[in-house]
Amino acid sequence: xxxxxxxxxxxxxxxxxxxxxxxxxxxxxxxxxxxxxxxxxxxxxxxxxxxxxxxxxxxxxxxxxxxxxxxxxxxxxxxxxxxxxxxxxxxxxxxxxxxxxxxxxxxxxxxxxxxxxxxxxxxxxxxxxxxxxxxxxxxxxxxxxxxxxxxxxxxxxxxxxxxxxxxxxxxxxxxxxxxxxxxxxxxxxxxxxxxxxxxxxxxxxxxxxxxxxxxxxxxxxxxxxxxxxxxxxxxxxxxxxxxxxxxxxxxxxxxxxxxxxxxxxxxxxxxxxxxxxxxxxxxxxxxxxxxxxxxxxxxxxxxxxxxxxxxxxxxxxxxxxxxxxxxxxx
Numbered sequence: 071x072x073x074x075x076x077x078x079x080x081x082x083x084x085x086x087x088x089x090x091x092x093x094x095x096x097x098x099x100x101x102x103x104x105x106x107x108x109x110x111x112x113x114x115x116x117x118x119x120x121x122x123x124x125x126x127x128x129x130x131x132x133x134x135x136x137x138x139x140x141x142x143x144x145x146x147x148x149x150x151x152x153x154x155x156x157x158x159x160x161x162x163x164x165x166x167x168x169x170x171x172x173x174x175x176x177x178x179x180x181x182x183x184x185x186x187x188x189x190x191x192x193x194x195x196x197x198x199x200x201x202x203x204x205x206x207x208x209x210x211x212x213x214x215x216x217x218x219x220x221x222x223x224x225x226x227x228x229x230x231x232x233x234x235x236x237x238x239x240x241x242x243x244x245x246x247x248x249x250x251x252x253x254x255x256x257x258x259x260x261x262x263x264x265x266x267x268x269x270x271x272x273x274x275x276x277x278x279x280x281x282x283x284x285x286x287x288x289x290x291x292x293x294x295x296x297x298x299x300x301x302x303x304x305x306x307x308x309x310x311x312x313x314x315x316x317x318x319x320x321x322x323x324x325x326x327x328x329x330x331x332x333x334x335x336x337x338x339x340x341x342x343x344x345x346x347x348x349x350x351x352x353x354x355x356x357x358x359x360x361x362x363x364x365x366x367x368x369x370x371x372x373x374x375x376x377x378x379x380x381x382x383x384x385x386x387x388x389x390x391x392x393x394x395x396x397x398x399x400x
Contacts, residue, residue, distance in 0.1 A: 071307075071308050071309040072308065073125075073229055073232060073233045073236075073308070076125055076128065076226075076229060076307070077125070077128035077129050077131070077132040078124050078125055078128035079123075079124055079127045079128045079131060079155075079158075079159055080124065081112075081113045081120050081123060081124050081127070081155050081158060081159075082111040082112050082113055082116075082120040082121060082124060083110070083111060083112035083113075084111070084121075084237060085237045085240075085241060086106060086107045086108050086110050086111060086237075087106075087107040087110060088104060088105075088106055088107075088238065088241045088242075088245070088380075089104060089105050089107060090102070090103070090104050090105075091103040091104060091105055091347075091348055091381070093347040093348055094343060094344065094347040094348050097343070097347055098365060098368050098369070100368035100369075100373055100375065101250070101368065101373040101374065101375060101376070101377035101378060101379045102377065102378045102379070103378075103379055103380075103381065104247075104249075104378060104379070104380045104381070105348075105350070105380065105381045105382075105383055106234075106238060106380055106381070106382045106383060107383050108121070108234070108382060108383055108384055108385060109351075109357075109383045109384070109385040109386070109387060111385070113151070113154050113155060113158060114150055114151050114153065114154020114155065114181070114185065115150070115154075115181070115385075115387070115388055116151075116385050117147050117148075117150075117151050117384060117385025117386060118231075118261055118382075118384035118385055119147065119148045119151040119152065119221075119222050119385075120151055120155065120230075121230030121231060121233065121234055122222035122223075122226075122227030122228070122229075122230040122231070122260060122261075123151060123152060123155040123218075123222060123227075123230075124155075124230055125226050125227065125229050125230055126218050126222055126226050126227050127155050127156070127159050127161070129216070129226055130159075130161065130216035130218075131159060131161075133216065134214060135161065135214045135215060135216035136161060136162060136213055136214045136215075137161060137162040137163070137164060137208055137213045137214065137215040137216065138152060138155075138156050138161050138162070138163050138164070138215070138216050138217075138218050139163075139164040139165075139166065139201055139204055139205055139208070139215050139216070139217050139218065140152045140163075140165060140166070140198070140201070140217070140218035140219070140220070140222070141165070141166040141167070141168075141192070141195075141196060141197060141198035141199075141200070141201055141220050142165070142166075142167060142168070142196060142197075142220065142221070143167065143168050143169075143196045143330070143331060143355075144167050144168060144169040144173045144178075144179055145177050145178045145179060145331070145355070145389045145392050146165075146167065146178060146196075147178060147353070147355075147356065147384075147385055147386040147388070147389065148220075148221050148222055149165045149167065149178065149182060149187070150178040150181045150182055150185070150388065151385075152165070152218055152222070153165065153181070153182050153185035153186070153187040154181075154185055156185075156187075157185050157186055162186075162188070162213070163185070163186065163187040163188070164187065164188045164190060164204055164208065164215070165182060165187045165188070165189050165190065166190045166192045166195070166196075166198065166200045166201055166204055167179075167189055167190065167191060167192060167196065168192060168193065168194060168195060168196025169191055169192075169193070169196075170191055170193060171189075171191040174392070176391055176392045177388050177389050177390070177391045177392030177393075178388045178389055178392070179392070181388060190204055197220045197286075197288060198217075198219060198220040201217050202217070205217055219258075220258050220288065221257060221258025221259070221260060221288075222258075222260060223258035223259045223260035223261075223263075223288070223296070223300060224260065224300065224303075225300055225303035225304040225306075225307050226307070227260040227264075228260040228261075228263045228264035228267065228300050228301065228303075228304035229264065229304055229307065229308065230260075230264060231260065231261050231262075231263070231264020231265050231267075231268060232264045232265075232267045232268040232271065232304060232308065233264075233268065234264065234265065234268060235264065235265050235267070235268020235269050235271070235272055235274065236268050236271065236272050238268075238272075238274070238380075239268075239272035239273075239274055242274075247378060248275075248378065249274070249276035249378050249379070249380050250276060250277070250373070250374075250377035250378055250379060251276055251277045251278075251279055251373065251377060251379045251380070252265065252269075252276045252277070252278045252279065252379075252380045252382060253279045253281060253360065253363070253364045253367075253379060253380065253381050253382065254278070254279070254280055254281070254360065254381075254382040254384065255280070255281055255283050255356040255357055255359065255360035255382075255384050256280030256281060256282055256283065256293060256297065256321060256360075257282070257283040257284045257288075257293075257356065258288050258296070259288065259293060259296035259297040259300050260300050260304075261382075261384065262278060262280040262297050262319070263296075263297045263298075263300035263301035263304060263314075264300075264301070264304060265278050265382075266278055266297070266301045266314060266318070266319070267301050267304050267305045267308070267310070267312070267314075270305075270312065271308075271310070276380070277320060278320060279320050279321075279322060279367075280293065280297070280319070280320065280321045280322070281321075281322050281325055281359065281360040281363035281364070282321050282322060282323045282325070282326070283325075283326075283330065283355065283356055283359050283360065284326075284330040285323075285326045285329065285330070286330065292316070293319070293321050294316035294317075294319040294321055295316045297314075297316075297319045297321075298314040298315055298316045298318065298319050299314075301314040301319075302314045322363055322367070324363075324366075325359055325360075325362060325363040325366070327359070330355070331354075331355050333354045333355075333358070333393065333396060333397065336358075336359065336362035336363070336366070337354050337355075337358035337359050337362050338358075338397060339362060339365070340352060340358045340359075340361040340362035340365055341353075341354065341358045341390075341397060343361075343365070344361060350383070351387040351390060352383065352386070352387070353385070353386030353387055353388075353389045353390060354389055354390060354393050354397065355386065355389060356384055356385075356386050357383055357384055357385070357386055360381070360384075361381060364379070364381055
């Protein structure tokens, strides 16, 4: 079985560009740097979740659902992309957002409203703790909801990144490039999980390094535990009896800063460097922190000069417009 055998709705623009980062690489005086531009997946201003949502909404439509529900922070990239995907599929969208409703309607939250999503403010519950309750309310009103997990992170969502790894392998073959490492923001787990499965399928030897964005557990599991479990299930869904252990999941945990969504010097520098050297924007929560982690690893000598390191840009630039002077004042 392959990805084409699974229910799917075509939502994104693929393949996304694979580009070199010569000016940033020269500035850091480290390995050769390249970037995979999944900020350019198209729908709803793009991002990595579009790959997952092609399969997640494919399942929802096949099951006869008329509504999707998901959860995230007030500036969630995943929620914005889910709202865009739902609109494209003719489905209603409910978002369970962390916060009290006093947040400024800017950035991703503004786009959520424009996309027609209904917002449920859930206080400290930003990881889907209220999704079952909201789903039951929708059922009582005669709807047929499908719960999309936090971050789109389950085996179905991970299949999108199995396919992404295969897409990357084809691009590398065309250029006759060999990667030593792939660095990606990792939080709810399915992006890194799908890359692990896809890399094994494509026989990519690059080490996949997740920069852990959020210190909190998801569904009671550590990030390596979550990635391994999702990868094992995703492989099984594609007919591979592969088992992944947490020990196989490479995660860097030293870049939490002040916590989830708290922008510090690491993220500010990464945002400025990507913009000023390459004209590329990274977001303050995920890609900014992950790129900041990669820059720090380069400075600490983690890579050899002859390495070719890929940074997987997972999107999120609309969140920049919610930060304003906070990105410029320090």
